[in-house]
Amino acid sequence: MTGLKLLDERRRQVFEKGSEPADFEIACGKPSLSGAVSQRACVFCGSRVVLYPIADALHIVHGPVGCAAYTWDIRGSRSSGPELHRMSFTTDLRETDIIYGGEKKLEAALRQLIARHNPRAAFVYGTCVVGVIGDDVDAVCRKMTAECGIPVIAVHSEGFKGTKKDGYKAACDALWRIVDSGETTEKRPYSINILGEFNIAGEAWILKEYFRKMGVEVVSTFTGDGRIDEIRNARQASLNLVQCSGSITALASRMKSEYGIPFIRVSFFGIEDVSKALYAVADTFKDNKDIMARTRALVSEELSVLLPQLEKYRKDLTGKKAAIYVGGAFKAFSLIVALRHLGMSVVLAGSQTGNKDDYETLKEICDEGAVIVDDTNPVELCKFMLEKGVDLLIGGVKERPMAYKLGVAFCDHNHERKIPLAGFEGMVAFAKEVHASVMSPVWKFAPRMEAKP
């Protein structure tokens, strides 16, 4: 396996710390190489993941059946009320629609669905064929907005028009239209929006509880447990927290330039990063000394409960090696720190959509010998997992069977998971997840381990 050669076109997207010159610049942001078996999805996927959790909106996929079917209720984004987001709607275009166009079908579908489900807004995702048959989705959306009295918003997410990141951008454009339709501009004191928080397994609720204890009002979350009216109120917040930065920084930047709402990048994964995020908020509102005092109390209380619980996991996990392959690089930073806290080192780290700055940071925080990959594929992932002798892979559903086949433990840190991993309690859940897999006795039967003396 060690003899495996990388595809020439991908050489610049793979970096080994210590073997390559330090000024090696990891190539990124490129379209995936044809035939390379990228783990990435497409523009549509990018839009769909960002907007998906808005629970009182209608999400209709304009295109043939596949795109809607593959994304039906696959994520763990929870709602405290309506659950329209967990249904799958599509115009299900057929051959004749491809020939004669799908606008009429879309219009009729919207009319029917809006009457039936009474949503607060509708998002219309354009897929590949819609982009080439020339449907005027914007015109249909304008017409239906006027007719139905709710915002009907076109999301230009044709799969081929860029990478997943362009899908994030299209989703941010769609969100902006809701945000900017908010009528009240009055600022609420000590209030925040949490951007890039998708309420996987109820994570947003965990965070909201922290902020409630701190005395900070959460105006809206984008888009976990999302509601159209809450998003409309977002401009009343005095600070934006940006969590999944790759997906939503575009929106935060726009809210900063248009409404003067500052934003800070945070992460709620891992003890250090959660604490840092909460203190950063308290620091922004430092004119209110109570907030900082309450934050200190909160963090110290949580840590006093948490640290002893982590100790037993740490004892077993110390010295184990991990690989991380996730969508956005920012999450990888937190995971590296969180794993260190458990005594583990990261020997392979990568992301589907990291940018130049992300990879510079990764190069800095990774240990010597670590491999860093952009938009990698199964062959490379397995090659480096074996070469580096990892004990754990963190990724999503597509990466899971690779780990298991090689006798390597796995932790799902993607949107499909049903276990909250954010916040202080999330750190315990994370440690428990990692521990349960790494320490499982089944690996002793794996050929890789049996071969070891």
Next chain:
Amino acid sequence: MSTKTKLITEPGREVTQDACRVCAPLGACLAFKGVEGAVTLLHGSQGCATYIRRYLISHFREPIDVASSSFTEETAVFGGKANLLAGLDNISRQYTPQLIGVATTCLSETIGDDVAAVLRDRVPADPEEKCKVLNVSTPSYSGSHADGFYRAVRSLVSALTEETSEVFTQRLNVFPGMATPADIRWLKSLFKAWGLEAVVLPDYSDTLDGGLWDTYQRIPSGGTSLAAIRGMGGAECSLEFGHALNPADSAAVWLEECRGVKRLLLGAPVGVAASDLFFHRLQALTGRDFPADLSAERGRLIDAYADGHKYVSGKRAAVYGDADLVATLALFLLEIGVTPVVCAAGGPVSAFREVMKGLVPDFEERGMEVLSDVDFDHIEQATARVGVDFMIGSSKGYKAAKRLGVPLVRVGFPIHDRFGAARQRLMGYDGTQRLFDELVNTLLSHTQEATGLGYSYM
């Protein structure tokens, strides 16, 4: 029973809500997984490959690599030729496959890429490359994953099977349809025991249900060999399982028309009657007596039918999913005294009513509603209207079953909320036995929970 209530959403309507099918390229990916040394390239956007991998992996829990020609905006405007050629070379370099199956998508079909012409004129970058490349047309706007599956199998046969004047007796082609890996394994060992030289296509029994690896396998071992597919023209006959498959998509029909191999079409052997028919065919082919151990298996199944009949007799069920499986399960259910009052094929299957009429001539008198090209919204409404005791089909029917308050027996594809889908056994007397046990236990468990009396003796 032609008194169908007007539903809010009817077939041919403008919207699909919770689809009961996925798209054709997925079926092609599955079929190509059953060929030794094969890799699939989806000619379209990157997302198609990734979504389909996710969907298949969640069912089979095995690594499934599917390449994409990763269209960009330029590709969509100027055509996919350059990406397709680059993709083939990259797969060849990275995987050294014996075969690349190129399946199209809605995008490449809509822009009118002539994949066959590109493949015909292709000169591999590596002159040493010994890889066969074939293509199948699987636009997502036409049919369902089941159609893509059949078309890919047919494309394998039509591209590879050689002409031959030799016919080998006791050699058999077997097209099991979208069978589970465990059922494919069962078929293979059965044919071996009967002394038949059978080529099962596709055969993903190892590639999608194999052991752990000591080192990385770029392409998992297993699958029907290309040599075996080439030699399919010399078989005595082809056994093809199915009820509703379109002859134009049938590999066995192609072999009959173009290679003179007789086609025997029969339903998948699920249930006593269907298994009897299947084994009688095998007896006719081999001239063998009915083996004693099989006789015993059959006896045990009928014994189970007798022991369990009261739990199922007179019950009503909704069966949904891929047309062939729906028809197969409907016959099984009727055999045990359950009326499948809703028989719903998720895909657009031409003449599904006629197919069912051929199988169950009095289906209307029995109060069976036969539907095709329907989504789960439609299936749920039809089911609610007629009332059922349980539903049977893929895991995607769970929400409907939950809302209707009836238990769900998970069979078919996909099964995303339970474990062991690849090992599900349906075929033969012993496969049917497991299905029957599962069905009875599901009903018992439901009754036990529903009474709330806590009986541990049912």
